[in-house]
Amino acid sequence: MHWSKTQSRARFNLATSGVAPFPLRELPVNLKGLEINGDNSYGYPPLQQAIAAHHGVDPECVVESAGTSMANHLAMAAIIEPGDEVVIEHPAYGPILDVAEYLQANVKRFRRAEEDDWAIDPVEVRRCITPKTRLVVMANLHNPTSVLTPGSVLREVGDIARSVGALVLVDEVYLDAVYEGTPRTSFHLGPEFVVTSSLTKVYGVSGLRCGWILAQPDLAWKMRRLNDLYSATPVYPGEVLSVASFKHLNLLRERTRHIVEADRKLLRGFLKQESAVSAVETQWGTTSFVRLSRDCGRNADAFLERLLLEFETSAVPGRFFEMPDHFRIGMGIDTEMFAEGLNQISRALG
Numbered sequence: 172m173h174w175s176k177t178q179s180r181a182r183f184n185l186a187t188s189g190v191a192p193f194p195l196r197e198l199p200v201n202l203k204g205l206e207i208n209g210d211n212s213y214g215y216p217p218l219q220q221a222i223a224a225h226h227g228v229d230p231e232c233v234v235e236s237a238g239t240s241m242a243n244h245l246a247m248a249a250i251i252e253p254g255d256e257v258v259i260e261h262p263a264y265g266p267i268l269d270v271a272e273y274l275q276a277n278v279k280r281f282r283r284a285e286e287d288d289w290a291i292d293p294v295e296v297r298r299c300i301t302p303k304t305r306l307v308v309m310a311n312l313h314n315p316t317s318v319l320t321p322g323s324v325l326r327e328v329g330d331i332a333r334s335v336g337a338l339v340l341v342d343e344v345y346l347d348a349v350y351e352g353t354p355r356t357s358f359h360l361g362p363e364f365v366v367t368s369s370l371t372k373v374y375g376v377s378g379l380r381c382g383w384i385l386a387q388p389d390l391a392w393k394m395r396r397l398n399d400l401y402s403a404t405p406v407y408p409g410e411v412l413s414v415a416s417f418k419h420l421n422l423l424r425e426r427t428r429h430i431v432e433a434d435r436k437l438l439r440g441f442l443k444q445e446s447a448v449s450a451v452e453t454q455w456g457t458t459s460f461v462r463l464s465r466d467c468g469r470n471a472d473a474f475l476e477r478l479l480l481e482f483e484t485s486a487v488p489g490r491f492f493e494m495p496d497h498f499r500i501g502m503g504i505d506t507e508m509f510a511e512g513l514n515q516i517s518r519a520l521g
């Protein structure tokens with residue numbers, strides 16, 4: 172997170188994870204009556220209802236949070252006690268691991284194998300589970316690879332977790348980047364599922380910090396009470412704008428869809444033509460996890476340093492996903508910039 176806030180910028184910035192910002196002027200909303208303060212002690216009811224309606228769940232199951240970041244933190248803090256076993260995918264989005272460690276969990280990892288197209292293998296999950304396991308954690312779509320885990324596999328993981336009384340936390344912040352036939356949230360798969368998400372990645376309104384958790388009502392209350400220690404009360408004007416965003420969610424999502432799709436097409440061509448790199452291709456998502464071939468020394472850090480210094484192009488080092496021979500590139504900002512970024516990578520690969 173610190174790297175992304177301080178070192179990811181470049182003329183050709185492929186170190187992104189979400190789509191381009193949605194401008195306020197394009198949001199059909201009348202701001203004349205906007206107030207600074209409102210009735211939102213444990214969340215703003217119209218926003219909770221909008222989130223609940225979006226997912227087809229009871230508003231009692233919705234906990235507002237400051238982005239998916241706080242959603243993941245709150246969810247884990249409400250579920251985990253120090254010493255509990257938490258089983259997390261590998262590779263994983265770094266802050267998810269960091270939160271589990273911060274909460275003094277005993278972290279175990281299950282491997283998503285590149286040779287298996289980064290799929291979740293329930294046998295691997297079962298191997299890590301013990302009676303002390305309290306939580307299994309994954310992202311769907313997966314960050315960094317954008318691989319989608321089908322409902323049947325999620326259900327199997329849910330069964331494995333339930334057999335030892337554990338819960339499954341699914342971070343779905345990228346799920347709506349499946350533009351056609353968007354899967355339903357895994358929250359519907361059973362009471363062992365807890366889901367986190369936000370409007371930050373696929374809708375271009377990251378600044379609203381509109382995030383949420385879906386959990387069974389008792390657990391949801393525990394999270395709201397725990398949040399009394401963190402952000403206490405949400406930002407009211409942000410909630411009002413979030414409700415307006417939910418009213419026009421399709422407009423927000425469609426605005427950048429063509430950019431994501433055009434970028435993905437370019438990426439396919441690039442991967443076909445560049446033998447020094449490879450990646451598991453997906454039909455959706457805003458990121459791709461690229462592997463450097465052995466000929467390039469398999470050291471993405473050195474390559475990315477040179478890429479930035481000599482070619483003004485940035486991408487996210489794989490070391491942040493515990494895979495230092497990879498790097499992550501992001502789609503959905505600006506196709507001209509993306510094309511030039513890929514060009515610069517080709518030049519750097521020589």
Ligand SMILES: Cc1ncc(COP(=O)(O)O)c(C=O)c1O
Pocket residue numbers: 188237238239240241264310314342344368369370371372377382
């Ligand atoms: C898997 C995953 N979860 C959560 C986040 C944080 O999202 P937010 O901006 O909603 O806090 C990110 C951001 O990159 C992410 O990749």
